[in-house]
Amino acid sequence: MKIAAQDAQRPRHLRAAETAILFTVSRQLFAIAADTVQEIRSTDSIAGSASEFACPEVPKVSHTFERARRQYYVVSGCAHFGLRVSRPTLVLILRQLRVAVLVDRIDRMTELHGIFDLPLAFGGNERRWYRGLTYLDDHVIPVVNPRGFLTAEEFHRIEGVPQAAEVTHQVEGAASQ
């Protein structure tokens, strides 16, 4: 009997090494494919152009900002992953998604040669959060799924929330009537 040999849990070897950015949120290390990140900015550099945003159904989105005539939603990495609140210093602006993620710091860039499927025992939100797991320098690191930061349903909910400026305009309009 050699049960271990029957277990199919092997890493998916990537056709080519994938460049990844390792970043931390509340001291937890994550990896994200570098080609899914359009830009990394300091929180200070977007503070001037960001507006506060509140949607009780999606509390992890705290701000929005406009960029190239597109509205981006700023997701707190701590709130998204349920981690202890930390002080983010950087924003990962994602490519092809109107999402920016607050993170604490960039650890480094590295190459991933394989990604393990998330074990089936994990059956919760993490199946949406992660593409899989990678093993690097004796650490198991979750590889995040960029599309997991805001689902289509969450987008639908937050897109229905009037912007702060619109609310102000509506209130002013109501007051002048």
Place this chain on the structure above:
Amino acid sequence: MISLESAQNDSFVLLQLAEQRFALPAGLVAELAPPVRLHSFPHTSPHISGVIVRRGRILPVYDAARALSGKSSFAHRFYLVARRQFGETSEMTAIPVDGECELVTSDFRAPANDAASYISGEITAAGESIGILDIESLIQSHSQPTGPTEARQ
């Protein structure tokens, strides 16, 4: 580490969880692994405490002691690596166990009427009646999703 290559159908592995002894059919058990490093990351799956790396594979760690008693055992000495079935796919799961495990041969008996839902039968070992643990039933009886589990390093 014990080898179970010669285990028979009436063979069981006795293990200690939450100060209770249980039996697992030896056919489900791959090995008893040393207490290697536990890697944790955020997730919402109840009673999964993280993963370990064993023989080049990443194995989820199911904290059965916590499911049984409500508290984790921090004194566990080994990981019992056992097979779980997910539809047609099987996956190895590591279960932290408190003490030595023992391979015994015994006849299977139906569970007592008042046995817990996760006890699928009984065996007798050294004059003691020991419940056979049904991991799937135990997991299903504690499968309510939790809030995100903060990562522990």
